[in-house]
Amino acid sequence: MLFGKKKKARQELDNLWRSMEMSCENNYKDMAHDALKEFEELLGQYYKEGIVTQPEYNSRHRKLEEKKEELKGYDHKQHIGW
Helix, strand or coil, rough: CHHHHHHHHHHHHHHHHHHHHHHHHCCCHHHHHHHHHHHHHHHHHHHHCCCCHHHHHHHHHHHHHHHHHHHHCCCCCCCCCC
């Protein structure tokens, strides 16, 4: 029965990641930060519940940390030079 939960969890995490990427591409700063935060919370929850394996968690967490570093200062106060 865990197989169905794993598949659903992976799809949900992938969808959140794509949502965050699309928000970044379209310059929706608040939505990008919200999706990233939700991704981080769900990843931790699924890992604690045993739905996400250690290697998958490590891989996704590494990408998460890279994206968080990339989005530092990515907000509405950012001047775009017009």
